[in-house]
Amino acid sequence: MRTILSALAxxxxxxxxxxxxxxxxxxxxxxxxxxxxxxxxRMDRVDQDHxxxxxxxxxxxxxxxxxxxxxxxxxxxVTKLILAPHLNLRQHLFxxxxxxxxxxxxxxxxxxxxxxxxxxxxxxxxxxxxVHAVSYDEGDHEALADMDRRVTSIETGAA
Amino acid sequence: MDxxxxxxxxxxxxxxxxxxxxxxxxxxxxxxxxxxWSRTHAASVGDSGGMIxxxxxxxxxxxxxxxxxxxIIMGIFLIITGPTATHAVANAALVTGWRPKTAxxxxxxxxxxxxxxxxxxxxxx
Amino acid sequence: MMFLxxxxxxxxxxxxxxxxxxxxxxxxxxxxxxxAFGTATVLFIAVLGFLTGRPDFLDIALLYAxxxxxxxxxxxxxxxxxxxxxxxxxxxxxxxxx
Numbered sequence: 001m002r003t004i005l006s007a008l009a010x011x012x013x014x015x016x017x018x019x020x021x022x023x024x025x026x027x028x029x030x031x032x033x034x035x036x037x038x039x040x041x042r043m044d045r046v047d048q049d050h051x052x053x054x055x056x057x058x059x060x061x062x063x064x065x066x067x068x069x070x071x072x073x074x075x076x077x078v079t080k081l082i083l084a085p086h087l088n089l090r091q092h093l094f095x096x097x098x099x100x101x102x103x104x105x106x107x108x109x110x111x112x113x114x115x116x117x118x119x120x121x122x123x124x125x126x127x128x129x130x131v132h133a134v135s136y137d138e139g140d141h142e143a144l145a146d147m148d149r150r151v152t153s154i155e156t157g158a159a
Numbered sequence: 160m161d162x163x164x165x166x167x168x169x170x171x172x173x174x175x176x177x178x179x180x181x182x183x184x185x186x187x188x189x190x191x192x193x194x195x196w197s198r199t200h201a202a203s204v205g206d207s208g209g210m211i212x213x214x215x216x217x218x219x220x221x222x223x224x225x226x227x228x229x230x231i232i233m234g235i236f237l238i239i240t241g242p243t244a245t246h247a248v249a250n251a252a253l254v255t256g257w258r259p260k261t262a263x264x265x266x267x268x269x270x271x272x273x274x275x276x277x278x279x280x281x282x283x284x
Numbered sequence: 285m286m287f288l289x290x291x292x293x294x295x296x297x298x299x300x301x302x303x304x305x306x307x308x309x310x311x312x313x314x315x316x317x318x319x320a321f322g323t324a325t326v327l328f329i330a331v332l333g334f335l336t337g338r339p340d341f342l343d344i345a346l347l348y349a350x351x352x353x354x355x356x357x358x359x360x361x362x363x364x365x366x367x368x369x370x371x372x373x374x375x376x377x378x379x380x381x382x
Contacts, residue, residue: 175289179293
Protein backbone atom coordinates (compact mmCIF):
# COMPACT_ATOMS: atom_id res chain seq x y z
CA MET A 1 0.00 0.00 0.00
CA ARG A 2 2.75 2.43 1.01
CA THR A 3 4.73 1.32 -2.04
CA ILE A 4 1.93 2.04 -4.50
CA LEU A 5 1.19 5.40 -2.90
CA SER A 6 4.81 6.52 -3.02
CA ALA A 7 5.16 5.38 -6.63
CA LEU A 8 2.06 7.39 -7.52
CA ALA A 9 3.37 10.41 -5.64
CA UNK A 10 6.72 10.23 -7.44
CA UNK A 11 4.98 9.87 -10.78
CA UNK A 12 2.78 12.88 -10.00
CA UNK A 13 5.87 14.90 -9.14
CA UNK A 14 7.41 13.89 -12.47
CA UNK A 15 4.29 15.00 -14.35
CA UNK A 16 4.31 18.35 -12.56
CA UNK A 17 8.01 18.95 -13.15
CA UNK A 18 8.26 17.90 -16.79
CA UNK A 19 5.13 19.46 -18.28
CA UNK A 20 5.58 17.44 -21.49
CA UNK A 21 2.87 14.84 -22.01
CA UNK A 22 4.16 12.73 -24.91
CA UNK A 23 3.82 8.94 -24.47
CA UNK A 24 7.57 8.38 -24.43
CA UNK A 25 8.29 10.98 -21.73
CA UNK A 26 5.36 9.88 -19.56
CA UNK A 27 6.45 6.25 -19.97
CA UNK A 28 9.99 7.13 -18.89
CA UNK A 29 8.55 8.92 -15.89
CA UNK A 30 6.46 5.93 -14.89
CA UNK A 31 9.45 3.62 -15.33
CA UNK A 32 11.72 5.79 -13.18
CA UNK A 33 9.06 6.11 -10.45
CA UNK A 34 8.69 2.34 -10.30
CA UNK A 35 12.48 1.87 -10.35
CA UNK A 36 13.02 4.39 -7.52
CA UNK A 37 10.38 2.69 -5.35
CA UNK A 38 11.92 -0.72 -6.09
CA UNK A 39 15.34 0.52 -4.98
CA UNK A 40 13.88 2.06 -1.82
CA UNK A 41 12.18 -1.23 -0.96
CA ARG A 42 15.49 -3.05 -1.35
CA MET A 43 17.11 -0.51 0.98
CA ASP A 44 14.34 -0.94 3.54
CA ARG A 45 15.49 -4.49 4.10
CA VAL A 46 18.86 -3.07 5.19
CA ASP A 47 17.67 -0.45 7.66
CA GLN A 48 14.20 -0.51 9.16
CA ASP A 49 13.90 3.26 9.22
CA HIS A 50 10.37 4.42 8.51
CA UNK A 51 9.29 8.01 8.37
CA UNK A 52 6.35 8.77 10.60
CA UNK A 53 4.65 12.13 10.54
CA UNK A 54 2.92 12.58 13.90
CA UNK A 55 1.40 15.95 12.99
CA UNK A 56 -2.12 17.26 12.70
CA UNK A 57 -2.29 18.67 9.13
CA UNK A 58 -4.92 21.37 9.84
CA UNK A 59 -3.11 22.64 12.91
CA UNK A 60 0.13 22.53 10.92
CA UNK A 61 -1.29 24.82 8.23
CA UNK A 62 -2.61 27.22 10.88
CA UNK A 63 0.85 27.17 12.48
CA UNK A 64 2.55 27.84 9.12
CA UNK A 65 0.39 30.93 8.59
CA UNK A 66 1.14 32.16 12.11
CA UNK A 67 4.85 31.52 11.50
CA UNK A 68 4.79 33.55 8.26
CA UNK A 69 3.37 36.48 10.20
CA UNK A 70 6.14 36.10 12.81
CA UNK A 71 8.71 36.08 10.00
CA UNK A 72 7.27 39.33 8.64
CA UNK A 73 7.41 40.99 12.08
CA UNK A 74 10.97 39.92 12.85
CA UNK A 75 12.12 40.85 9.34
CA UNK A 76 10.94 44.40 10.01
CA UNK A 77 12.82 44.39 13.33
CA VAL A 78 16.12 43.17 11.87
CA THR A 79 15.83 45.46 8.83
CA LYS A 80 15.51 48.44 11.17
CA LEU A 81 18.51 47.15 13.09
CA ILE A 82 20.65 46.87 9.94
CA LEU A 83 19.68 50.24 8.49
CA ALA A 84 19.92 52.17 11.78
CA PRO A 85 22.66 54.82 11.55
CA HIS A 86 24.17 53.61 14.81
CA LEU A 87 24.35 49.84 15.34
CA ASN A 88 22.97 48.96 18.75
CA LEU A 89 23.27 45.20 18.92
CA ARG A 90 22.44 43.35 22.11
CA GLN A 91 23.75 39.86 21.45
CA HIS A 92 22.99 37.06 23.84
CA LEU A 93 23.17 33.26 23.92
CA PHE A 94 20.47 31.74 26.08
CA UNK A 95 18.68 28.53 26.94
CA UNK A 96 15.23 27.68 25.56
CA UNK A 97 13.47 24.55 26.88
CA UNK A 98 11.39 22.57 24.40
CA UNK A 99 8.45 20.28 25.18
CA UNK A 100 7.97 18.34 21.92
CA UNK A 101 7.73 14.57 22.06
CA UNK A 102 8.74 13.61 18.52
CA UNK A 103 12.01 14.49 16.82
CA UNK A 104 10.18 15.89 13.80
CA UNK A 105 8.38 18.46 15.94
CA UNK A 106 11.67 19.39 17.61
CA UNK A 107 13.19 19.96 14.18
CA UNK A 108 10.20 22.12 13.22
CA UNK A 109 10.63 24.18 16.39
CA UNK A 110 14.38 24.62 15.89
CA UNK A 111 13.95 25.54 12.23
CA UNK A 112 11.16 27.98 13.11
CA UNK A 113 13.46 29.72 15.55
CA UNK A 114 16.16 29.97 12.89
CA UNK A 115 13.72 30.98 10.13
CA UNK A 116 12.63 34.08 12.02
CA UNK A 117 15.52 36.52 11.60
CA UNK A 118 17.05 37.70 14.84
CA UNK A 119 17.16 34.32 16.56
CA UNK A 120 19.22 31.26 15.63
CA UNK A 121 19.29 27.82 17.18
CA UNK A 122 22.96 27.16 17.80
CA UNK A 123 23.02 23.84 19.65
CA UNK A 124 20.55 21.24 20.81
CA UNK A 125 21.08 19.32 24.03
CA UNK A 126 18.46 16.93 25.39
CA UNK A 127 15.25 18.86 25.86
CA UNK A 128 16.57 22.38 25.43
CA UNK A 129 18.08 24.54 22.69
CA UNK A 130 20.81 27.15 22.84
CA VAL A 131 19.49 30.16 20.99
CA HIS A 132 21.50 33.18 19.87
CA ALA A 133 19.67 36.49 19.56
CA VAL A 134 21.10 39.58 17.89
CA SER A 135 18.97 42.12 19.75
CA TYR A 136 17.94 40.37 22.92
CA ASP A 137 15.28 41.65 25.23
CA GLU A 138 13.57 40.03 28.17
CA GLY A 139 10.37 39.37 26.19
CA ASP A 140 12.20 36.90 23.93
CA HIS A 141 11.83 34.09 26.48
CA GLU A 142 8.06 34.52 26.56
CA ALA A 143 7.81 34.75 22.74
CA LEU A 144 9.84 31.56 22.26
CA ALA A 145 7.84 29.73 24.95
CA ASP A 146 4.68 30.72 23.06
CA MET A 147 6.17 29.32 19.83
CA ASP A 148 7.11 26.14 21.73
CA ARG A 149 3.51 25.69 22.93
CA ARG A 150 2.21 26.18 19.40
CA VAL A 151 4.61 23.59 17.95
CA THR A 152 3.72 21.11 20.69
CA SER A 153 0.01 21.57 19.96
CA ILE A 154 0.41 20.52 16.30
CA GLU A 155 1.62 17.07 17.34
CA THR A 156 -1.05 14.38 17.22
CA GLY A 157 -1.96 13.15 20.67
CA ALA A 158 -1.53 16.64 22.08
CA ALA A 159 -4.43 18.26 23.84
CA MET B 160 -6.97 46.26 -17.90
CA ASP B 161 -9.63 44.74 -15.67
CA UNK B 162 -9.63 45.10 -11.94
CA UNK B 163 -8.40 41.63 -10.74
CA UNK B 164 -5.45 41.72 -13.13
CA UNK B 165 -4.57 45.19 -11.90
CA UNK B 166 -4.71 44.05 -8.28
CA UNK B 167 -2.44 41.09 -9.04
CA UNK B 168 -0.06 43.38 -10.88
CA UNK B 169 0.12 45.77 -7.93
CA UNK B 170 0.57 42.92 -5.42
CA UNK B 171 3.37 41.31 -7.40
CA UNK B 172 5.13 44.67 -7.86
CA UNK B 173 4.88 45.27 -4.12
CA UNK B 174 6.20 41.86 -3.12
CA UNK B 175 9.03 41.82 -5.68
CA UNK B 176 10.20 45.32 -4.78
CA UNK B 177 10.00 44.55 -1.04
CA UNK B 178 11.80 41.25 -1.54
CA UNK B 179 14.57 42.92 -3.57
CA UNK B 180 14.88 45.56 -0.85
CA UNK B 181 15.22 42.86 1.82
CA UNK B 182 17.90 41.06 -0.22
CA UNK B 183 19.94 44.28 -0.52
CA UNK B 184 19.41 44.95 3.20
CA UNK B 185 20.75 41.50 4.01
CA UNK B 186 23.81 42.20 1.83
CA UNK B 187 24.38 45.50 3.63
CA UNK B 188 23.97 43.75 6.97
CA UNK B 189 26.53 41.14 5.98
CA UNK B 190 29.01 43.99 5.51
CA UNK B 191 28.01 46.24 8.41
CA UNK B 192 27.62 43.82 11.29
CA UNK B 193 30.72 43.52 13.43
CA UNK B 194 31.15 39.79 14.04
CA UNK B 195 30.24 36.36 12.73
CA TRP B 196 27.29 35.76 15.05
CA SER B 197 25.47 38.92 14.08
CA ARG B 198 26.18 38.29 10.38
CA THR B 199 24.28 35.00 10.53
CA HIS B 200 21.19 37.05 11.39
CA ALA B 201 21.79 39.43 8.49
CA ALA B 202 22.07 36.46 6.12
CA SER B 203 18.83 34.98 7.42
CA VAL B 204 16.91 38.16 6.47
CA GLY B 205 17.61 37.42 2.82
CA ASP B 206 17.12 33.69 3.29
CA SER B 207 13.64 33.99 4.77
CA GLY B 208 11.94 37.29 4.03
CA GLY B 209 13.59 38.21 0.74
CA MET B 210 13.32 34.70 -0.67
CA ILE B 211 9.66 34.24 0.30
CA UNK B 212 8.60 37.62 -1.11
CA UNK B 213 10.50 37.22 -4.40
CA UNK B 214 9.03 33.76 -4.96
CA UNK B 215 5.55 35.03 -4.05
CA UNK B 216 5.93 37.84 -6.57
CA UNK B 217 7.03 35.45 -9.32
CA UNK B 218 4.10 33.12 -8.48
CA UNK B 219 1.63 36.01 -8.81
CA UNK B 220 3.16 36.95 -12.16
CA UNK B 221 3.00 33.48 -13.67
CA UNK B 222 -0.58 32.70 -12.61
CA UNK B 223 -1.97 29.17 -12.33
CA UNK B 224 0.60 27.25 -14.38
CA UNK B 225 3.22 24.55 -13.90
CA UNK B 226 5.74 27.36 -13.34
CA UNK B 227 3.92 28.28 -10.13
CA UNK B 228 4.06 24.67 -8.94
CA UNK B 229 7.81 24.60 -9.55
CA UNK B 230 8.26 27.91 -7.76
CA ILE B 231 6.28 26.65 -4.77
CA ILE B 232 8.34 23.45 -4.62
CA MET B 233 11.47 25.58 -4.77
CA GLY B 234 10.14 27.86 -2.03
CA ILE B 235 9.27 24.99 0.30
CA PHE B 236 12.70 23.44 -0.27
CA LEU B 237 14.47 26.72 0.45
CA ILE B 238 12.33 27.30 3.57
CA ILE B 239 13.42 23.92 4.94
CA THR B 240 17.09 24.01 3.92
CA GLY B 241 17.87 27.68 4.57
CA PRO B 242 17.52 27.53 8.38
CA THR B 243 19.14 24.09 8.44
CA ALA B 244 22.24 25.39 6.67
CA THR B 245 22.39 28.49 8.88
CA HIS B 246 22.10 26.30 11.97
CA ALA B 247 24.84 24.01 10.64
CA VAL B 248 27.24 26.92 10.11
CA ALA B 249 26.52 28.43 13.53
CA ASN B 250 26.82 25.05 15.24
CA ALA B 251 30.13 24.32 13.49
CA ALA B 252 31.46 27.68 14.68
CA LEU B 253 30.35 26.94 18.26
CA VAL B 254 31.85 23.45 18.22
CA THR B 255 35.24 24.80 17.15
CA GLY B 256 35.29 27.23 20.05
CA TRP B 257 34.00 30.56 18.70
CA ARG B 258 31.97 32.24 21.45
CA PRO B 259 29.37 34.92 20.74
CA LYS B 260 29.97 38.14 22.62
CA THR B 261 27.29 38.90 25.18
CA ALA B 262 26.17 42.51 25.49
CA UNK B 263 27.80 44.47 28.33
CA UNK B 264 24.65 44.82 30.39
CA UNK B 265 23.79 41.11 30.25
CA UNK B 266 25.08 38.26 32.33
CA UNK B 267 26.45 35.39 30.14
CA UNK B 268 24.50 32.17 30.67
CA UNK B 269 26.55 29.39 32.26
CA UNK B 270 26.99 25.93 30.87
CA UNK B 271 27.33 26.63 27.15
CA UNK B 272 28.42 23.41 25.40
CA UNK B 273 32.10 23.23 24.38
CA UNK B 274 32.84 26.29 26.52
CA UNK B 275 35.99 24.60 27.84
CA UNK B 276 37.61 25.00 24.42
CA UNK B 277 40.10 27.84 24.01
CA UNK B 278 38.98 30.79 21.91
CA UNK B 279 40.56 30.39 18.47
CA UNK B 280 42.53 33.20 16.90
CA UNK B 281 42.12 34.55 13.40
CA UNK B 282 44.90 33.28 11.20
CA UNK B 283 46.51 35.12 8.34
CA UNK B 284 44.69 38.42 8.82
CA MET C 285 10.27 45.65 -15.78
CA MET C 286 9.78 44.46 -12.22
CA PHE C 287 12.06 41.53 -12.89
CA LEU C 288 14.74 43.98 -14.00
CA UNK C 289 14.46 45.65 -10.59
CA UNK C 290 14.75 42.29 -8.86
CA UNK C 291 17.71 41.23 -11.03
CA UNK C 292 19.61 44.45 -10.31
CA UNK C 293 18.88 44.17 -6.58
CA UNK C 294 20.01 40.54 -6.51
CA UNK C 295 23.15 41.47 -8.42
CA UNK C 296 23.97 44.21 -5.91
CA UNK C 297 23.35 41.73 -3.06
CA UNK C 298 25.66 39.19 -4.66
CA UNK C 299 28.43 41.78 -4.99
CA UNK C 300 28.03 42.78 -1.32
CA UNK C 301 28.16 39.13 -0.27
CA UNK C 302 31.27 38.61 -2.42
CA UNK C 303 32.99 41.45 -0.56
CA UNK C 304 32.19 39.68 2.73
CA UNK C 305 33.37 36.41 1.23
CA UNK C 306 36.71 38.03 0.44
CA UNK C 307 37.01 39.86 3.76
CA UNK C 308 36.32 36.87 6.01
CA UNK C 309 37.75 37.10 8.64
CA UNK C 310 36.97 33.59 9.98
CA UNK C 311 36.30 30.59 7.82
CA UNK C 312 32.67 30.29 8.96
CA UNK C 313 32.03 33.82 7.72
CA UNK C 314 33.03 32.60 4.30
CA UNK C 315 30.88 29.47 4.49
CA UNK C 316 27.92 31.62 5.54
CA UNK C 317 28.63 33.99 2.67
CA UNK C 318 28.79 31.10 0.19
CA UNK C 319 25.45 29.82 1.46
CA ALA C 320 23.79 33.25 1.22
CA PHE C 321 25.37 33.72 -2.21
CA GLY C 322 23.84 30.41 -3.29
CA THR C 323 20.37 31.50 -2.20
CA ALA C 324 20.80 34.78 -4.08
CA THR C 325 22.00 32.84 -7.15
CA VAL C 326 18.96 30.55 -7.09
CA LEU C 327 16.64 33.55 -7.04
CA PHE C 328 18.77 35.32 -9.66
CA ILE C 329 18.51 32.39 -12.06
CA ALA C 330 14.74 32.21 -11.54
CA VAL C 331 14.36 35.96 -12.11
CA LEU C 332 16.58 35.72 -15.18
CA GLY C 333 14.27 33.04 -16.54
CA PHE C 334 11.31 35.39 -16.21
CA LEU C 335 13.30 38.29 -17.63
CA THR C 336 14.23 36.43 -20.80
CA GLY C 337 10.86 34.65 -21.07
CA ARG C 338 12.41 31.19 -20.69
CA PRO C 339 10.76 29.43 -17.73
CA ASP C 340 13.05 26.40 -18.27
CA PHE C 341 15.57 28.30 -16.16
CA LEU C 342 13.48 27.34 -13.13
CA ASP C 343 14.69 23.75 -13.41
CA ILE C 344 18.27 24.98 -13.24
CA ALA C 345 17.39 27.13 -10.23
CA LEU C 346 15.80 24.15 -8.46
CA LEU C 347 18.86 22.03 -9.17
CA TYR C 348 21.14 24.79 -7.90
CA ALA C 349 19.12 24.98 -4.67
CA UNK C 350 19.65 21.25 -4.12
CA UNK C 351 23.39 21.41 -4.84
CA UNK C 352 23.88 24.53 -2.72
CA UNK C 353 22.45 22.89 0.40
CA UNK C 354 24.38 19.64 -0.03
CA UNK C 355 27.56 21.59 -0.79
CA UNK C 356 27.31 23.70 2.36
CA UNK C 357 26.72 20.65 4.55
CA UNK C 358 29.57 18.76 2.85
CA UNK C 359 32.03 21.60 3.37
CA UNK C 360 31.05 21.90 7.05
CA UNK C 361 31.35 18.15 7.54
CA UNK C 362 34.79 18.22 5.96
CA UNK C 363 35.93 21.06 8.23
CA UNK C 364 34.70 19.20 11.27
CA UNK C 365 35.94 15.69 10.58
CA UNK C 366 38.49 16.13 7.76
CA UNK C 367 36.70 13.33 5.88
CA UNK C 368 33.59 13.09 3.72
CA UNK C 369 32.62 9.42 3.95
CA UNK C 370 31.71 7.37 7.02
CA UNK C 371 33.23 8.68 10.23
CA UNK C 372 34.83 5.74 12.10
CA UNK C 373 34.35 7.18 15.58
CA UNK C 374 33.13 10.62 16.37
CA UNK C 375 35.52 12.57 18.60
CA UNK C 376 33.87 13.95 21.72
CA UNK C 377 35.34 17.39 21.15
CA UNK C 378 36.04 17.75 17.45
CA UNK C 379 37.41 21.25 17.91
CA UNK C 380 40.44 20.04 19.84
CA UNK C 381 42.27 18.65 16.84
CA UNK C 382 41.83 21.84 14.93
